[in-house]
Amino acid sequence: MKLLLFLLFSTFSRTISQQCSAGQIAYSSLCLQFIRTPLDFHSAESICSGFSGHLVSIHNSIDNRNVASQAQQFTDGAFWVGAKAIAQDVTNPLNWYWTDGTTFDYQNYQAGQPTSQGSTSCMQVLPGTVCRLPANSPHKPRQPAPTPTIPSHCPSGYTWFSETDFCYKNFVRSTNFNDARSSCQADGGELASIHSQVENDFLVQFTKTGLTVKDNNWNDQVWIGYVYQNQKWQWTDGTNSTFVNWGDGEPNDMQKEWWTVLVADPHESKNSEATKWNNVGQIDERAFVCKRAVLH
Incomplete structure (x- = not known):
């Protein structure tokens, strides 16, 4: 299952309103970040941990009400929270844990929930309540993607872009x-x-986390198939290089930076790169985008 957005939290020892970045919401000792990228539970938690946080945990009715209220500013659908079951008996609270390591000490299930659906159960929030659905549930929230997924056009897990x-x-x-x-x-x-530019903008929306990257960390971008070889830039799929979208001053350091990333999220120290391309060395990046022909 892929839900529409999830929440990042971080704790700080100083005044929380001064520590939360632009786009984040200060709440108690936390910063809440709502991210619209459709991801499965484990990918969502991975993104949060990459920014020194976790999917949000909920410990009382006040937390539940406030988090759900904040989320309604961004979506009328469901979103991930950081609860996961470790056994098939999901009615036993001892079989649940929060990914941030805090105690699983609050429940506010929708009528008829939770139900036993295997060992891969995760938790999501619906407006006004908390309910548990398995990771492979057929339920899907409203998704404001630029173009809807059309299953008959693409393999499972892929999104079709009409343009x-x-x-x-x-x-x-x-x-x-x-x-x-x-x-x-x-x-x-x-x-x-x-x-x-249309395809570039679609892939930015498709891959961005919604966070501002700190300290010029270029390991938080997205691989695309543009490489420098045989004294020229070319696409690994063999298509012609008819469009380029380099950031200011790019490409540079051509002695070793022969690969390309899409800068899906802005950087605090180099905002001009946002939505553009940067050439990098052979380092690890947080994500990559695959492209393939339609099925029809």
């Missing part, structure tokens, strides 16, 4: 360029090539 008539999949996994490309090829595609 290009191609299928795309965002893998949230820290990896280097070679491993990212191998994963795309094993999945029947290639690292994404980009041939217009």
Whole structure:
């Protein structure tokens, strides 16, 4: 299951309102970050941990009401919280844990919940209540994606974009360029090539976390298939290089930076790179995008 957004929290020892970044909401000793990227539970938790946080935990009715109220500013659908079951008996609170390590000491289930649905159960919030659904539940919230997924056009897990008539999949996994490309090829595609501003903007929306990256950390971007070889830049899928979208001053350091990332999230120290491309060395990045032909 992929839900519409999730929450990041971090704790600080100083005044919380001074420590929360732009776009975050100060609440108690936490910063709440609502992220619209559709992700499964484990990918959502991975993104949060990459920013020194976790999916949010809820410990009382006040937390439940306030978190749900804040979320309604961003969506009328469901969103992940950090609870996961470790056994099939989901009615036993001892079989649940919060990913932030806090005590599972509050429950506010919807009528008829929780129900036993296997050992892969995770928890989501609906407006006004907390309920548990399994990770493979057929329930899907409203998703404001630029173009809807059309299953008949794309393999499972891929999203169809009508402007290009191609299928795309965002893998949230820290990896280097070679491993990212191998994963795309094993999945029947290639690292994404980009041939217009429309396609570029779609992939930015498709892959961004909604967070501002701190300290110029270039390990928090997204691999695409643009490489420098044979004295020229070219796409790994063999398509022509008809469109470029380099950030200011890029590409640079051409002695070693022969690979390209999409800068999906803004950087505090170099905001001009946001939504553009940066050439980098063979480092690990947080995600990569695969692209493949439609099925029809």
